[in-house]
Amino acid sequence: MIETIRRKVSQARSSGGISNANAREKHAKGEGMKLLSIAVPSYNAQDYLDRCMESLLPGGDDVEILIVDDGSKDRTAEIADAYARKYPNIVKAIHKPNGGHGDAVTTGLYNATGLYFKVVDSDDKLAPKAYQEVLAFLKKTVDEGNDLDMLISNFIYDKQSVPEEKRKVIDYHKMLPVGRFFTWDEIGKFQVGHYLLMHAVIYRTEMLREMKLVLPKHTFYVDNIYVYEPLPHVKTLYYLDVNLYLYYIGRNDQSVNTEVMKKRIDQQDRVNRIMFDYCDLEKVENEKVRGYMYDYLQIMCTVTSAYYALINTKEAVEKQKELWNYMKVRNLPMWKKLRFSLQGVVLNLPGAVGRFIIRKGYFAAQKLFGFN
Numbered sequence: 001m002i003e004t005i006r007r008k009v010s011q012a013r014s015s016g017g018i019s020n021a022n023a024r025e026k027h028a029k030g031e032g033m034k035l036l037s038i039a040v041p042s043y044n045a046q047d048y049l050d051r052c053m054e055s056l057l058p059g060g061d062d063v064e065i066l067i068v069d070d071g072s073k074d075r076t077a078e079i080a081d082a083y084a085r086k087y088p089n090i091v092k093a094i095h096k097p098n099g100g101h102g103d104a105v106t107t108g109l110y111n112a113t114g115l116y117f118k119v120v121d122s123d124d125k126l127a128p129k130a131y132q133e134v135l136a137f138l139k140k141t142v143d144e145g146n147d148l149d150m151l152i153s154n155f156i157y158d159k160q161s162v163p164e165e166k167r168k169v170i171d172y173h174k175m176l177p178v179g180r181f182f183t184w185d186e187i188g189k190f191q192v193g194h195y196l197l198m199h200a201v202i203y204r205t206e207m208l209r210e211m212k213l214v215l216p217k218h219t220f221y222v223d224n225i226y227v228y229e230p231l232p233h234v235k236t237l238y239y240l241d242v243n244l245y246l247y248y249i250g251r252n253d254q255s256v257n258t259e260v261m262k263k264r265i266d267q268q269d270r271v272n273r274i275m276f277d278y279c280d281l282e283k284v285e286n287e288k289v290r291g292y293m294y295d296y297l298q299i300m301c302t303v304t305s306a307y308y309a310l311i312n313t314k315e316a317v318e319k320q321k322e323l324w325n326y327m328k329v330r331n332l333p334m335w336k337k338l339r340f341s342l343q344g345v346v347l348n349l350p351g352a353v354g355r356f357i358i359r360k361g362y363f364a365a366q367k368l369f370g371f372n
Contacts, residue, residue: 034064035138036116037205039108041068041101045122046075048248053083055125055246057090062135065091066108067122071098076122102215102222109208115142116151117205119198119226123248124158130242134202137240146181149207149234155199155245169243170194176239183236184288195299198223199245207233216274220267228275228296232284258310265307265316269323272304276326282333297334298343301327305347309358317355324348 038056042049049067056065065087067080080093096107105119116138120126134153141148157168175188190196211233215222261268275297284290301323308320328335338344349357 034114035062035142036118036135036202037064037066037108037112037114039066039068039105039112039117039119040122041070041104041108041119042072042076042080042122043070043098043101043104044072044074044076046072046079048123049076049079052120052122052125053091055128055131056120057087058128059090059131059135061089062139063090064112064114066111067091067093068104068108069093069095070100070104071096100216100218100220100222102219102225103217105222105226106213106215109205109213112205114205116148116202117208118202119223120245121248124199125246125248127156127243127246130244133242134240134244137238138202141238147236148181148238149204150230150237151202152176152196152200152237152239153202153242153244155197155247156243158246158248160248170197170200171241171243172200172239173241176237178239178241181236181238184234184286184292187237187288187292190292190295195296196227197247198226199247201227203230203234216270219270220264221271224271224296224300225274225278228293229278231293231296232279232286232289234289261307262311265304265311265319268304268307269319272300272323273326275300276334277330280331280334294334294337298338298341301338302343302347306358306361309355312355312359 036059038059040049040052040056045052053065053067056063059065065083067083069077069080077093077095080091080095083091084093092111094107094111096104099107101121108119109117130153134151138151152172154169154171157170159167162168172190172194175190175194176182177186208230211230213226213229215225281290281293281297284293304323305320308316308323324335324339327338339348346361347358349355
């Protein structure tokens, strides 16, 4: 199905059918172009989907909500169809065989008709006031004919065991210009713990299609790929300082739960390698983009290595060595920058003492930044 949609997109592009200007004109005339497409990847989400949808529906006719039922075995498909019947101009239910979170996002992207594209996981939600501010900004951007590849906003670690007023907000005040369009050259150094995650970004839909973004099937943690791979294609950015996304954490069965991540370390390792192999960073022309992508890769190496240290078995020690050796063989210059940075040196400290230091560092970061 995705390949068929891609061919249609390619045909439309070659005839000028979905250029930026044409898309804006169609939206202004109300000719089927939505302002924002929101993909909701949903697998066995019957207990959370209503909560998510009730936060998205106030977007009204400017929004297209694509509930992607990823082969669920519970009532998710039934709930999705009910919303599609009740709100036919806003909600579309897409049913597909199980392919994992990334495949559901990809399916949403290649079915989207909106000028901009966002992913909201089925157990998360958007804050009402911030949601309306984002939509108002996107309308203004389209009406004024401004180019925008990535819109950035804040997100909240919506941890249920923590009082609402104490939940961690991830913002970008110290790194990004506020209240104006900007380019990579104007971006400051990202703080540790304040990197761009899927929850923080809205992309221009056609940019993602033009770069042929496809996330791997049956793989967890692909949200990192979703943020990482488009970066060299992003030219114009805007930071809207609102707390838009409520990232629900704290369930024992979540993919980001520490014990779950230890069991799925092979998935984290795979994503780490996919990101490393995506492109030769030494050939990325913009210095700021190249530097940020190195920082992002370093975070991935840190997380993967930390979980191998948490597992702390002989097999895990060998797997960590294999990962770093894989990167060394594939691209020596990139490996050197990662391996001999401060983080790279710490992550490769030898023996039980080295793994102890890594574990202590992980738990300190967890407490400081409020993830998991």
